[in-house]
Amino acid sequence: MGLCHGTLTAIPSGPVLDHRTLQNGSTLVTAAIPDAALTCLDFWCRGGSAWERSGEEGIAHFLEHMVFKGSRRLGPGEFDRRIEALGGSSNAATGFDDVHYHVLVPSAESKEAVDLLLDLVLDPALEQDCFSMERDVVLEEIAQYRDQPDDQVLQTLLELCCAPHCYGRPILGWETSLRKMNPGGMRNYHHRRYQGANCCLSVAGTIEDGLVSHVLNSPLAALNKLTDEDLKGTTKPSLSFRCRRDSRTFPRLEAARLMMVWPVASADDQLAIAGADLATTILAEGRRSRLVQKLREELQIVESIDMDVTTLEQGSLVMLEACCPEDQIEQVEREIHQQLENSLNTAITDEEFHRAMQLVGNGHRFSLEAPGAVAASAGSQTLWGRHRDLLAPLQDLMHWNASSLRERVIPLLQPQRSFTLIARSEDNA
Known part of the structure; x- marks a missing residue:
């Protein structure tokens, strides 16, 4: 017997969201799940491939890789070791519109995890030695992607129907652009995108006492507020599309x-x-x-x-x-x-x-x-x-x-x- 319409459309209760906007425009959103043994910290930035300028094709995804190579205070691999020592895990993903970095840790360790995550994401080292090695990793990822027929069909489809719009470009970027990149250019991109209202920290799970005030006094609050000049580049054209x-x-x-x-x-x-x-x-x-x-x-x-x-x-x-x-x-x-x-x-x-x-x-x-x-x-x-x-x-x-x-x-x-x-x-x- 099928479910009745009322049953299908009943709206259950869910975690209540608490939104805070910091003085610099960055945001914090929390979702308390009291029965959860773990807390997820998810840092989001309007820094996906759609925001790349000419010559930067692939820099958003490449930066995601470089972030995990360490910050000015965390050496290569140290972030992963310390998160794992807390009993947690981490990952990241770059899309067309945005990029996010997340850690999942036992709730009692969430304050330390916030410090580690924000330090890593907001102050990456971007050292030349790691830069050169990680570029080879990204170029190999592009080669592997090109070797997958299904992936090539999808990318060809997006290029044909969307290009020259940014959604027609591969998120992984173009080899010619990646080979010309240097740490200075990546720092410029990071500084341009990872600021103020472009950034949001989302916290879900058990919210430990003092965690919110800890975030409000963290490097998230120290980010620069976007200027009028910065905001000029925040409006993107609507999707162009070909019907054929x-x-x-x-x-x-x-x-x-x-x-x-x-x-x-x-x-x-x-x-x-x-x-x-x-x-x-x-x-x-x-x-x-x-x-x-x-x-x-x-x-x-x-x-x-x-x-x-x-x-x-x-x-x-x-x-x-x-x-x-x-x-x-x-x-x-x-x-x-x-x-x-x-x-x-x-x-x-x-x-x-x-x-x-x-x-x-x-x-x-x-x-x-x-x-x-x-x-x-x-x-x-x-x-x-x-x-x-x-x-x-x-x-x-x-x-x-x-x-x-x-x-x-x-x-x-x-x-x-x-x-x-x-x-x-x-x-x-």
Whole structure:
């Protein structure tokens, strides 16, 4: 027996967020989870690859590597050793829009972990010897990425549909730019981006007594406030996008790919993102979704087909990927077009809508079960000025119904609005 609509859309309680803006514009957000044995400290910065200037392509990701090579007070490897000695772990990730560094430690050790994390991130040594060695590591990472056919299909797709916008460039950067970089240029980038309102510290888990005041008197509060000149570079152009069709071959590609991409609302339009999540779930998530049911279960012409939303600050992307035998690619494209066009005039049933609400809603609920996920969600949203409750996305879902999805979202996901890439194996060309 299926769950009723009321059960699917019930809004449970979640950790309460406490936001603080420091005098220099940097922010602190805390989410108390009293029963958690661990505390996650997650430092976020508006310092992803989208902020790179000409000649800096790849510096954001390279800097992430260099940060872990030590600060002026922490030698190479010392940060990792001391975090591990506290019983914790650390990691980092660079995206298009932002970069974040996080540690997960026993709650009693959170003050010391704050000191270690902020020292490492805000005062990196960027020494020449480590710089040269780590550049080789990044160049090898690019070589490995280039050797992965699936990764190359995705990067080619983004370049074709988004370039010259920054989302069309690889986050790892370009070899020519990386080879010309030096520690001085990286210090300039760090100083430009890792300041004031560009930075946010998110804390989730058990909040030890005195931890908040400790952060408020930490190097986070000593960062420079962004000047009017700095703020001139904080506004980025909206996503540029091409709607057309292309076909390329790739070495060692095991199965043909049909890739379709659509531009949708930027991350600050949370209601629109919720609608896109629901629509893509109805179309291509799970065996009961329309495209999976038709192309994989009924016609059996695809090995896999899925569709999801990548939320980005300058314009989000809906991406569909279908893998199939090469001799089926034309039929696959025809059937996808037909199903998308049919969706314009086919009502979304109560069963389809309730299923999408359940999958999207539960996906969000389950993502907030651990301090690390809570800190990441709170930090990302706070960094971009969205001081929202953790469960606000569930309220966003409630603004949609079957009719509004069909009338307002499905028309955006039609073939003529997409960029389509047909990817075939070079070996079969």
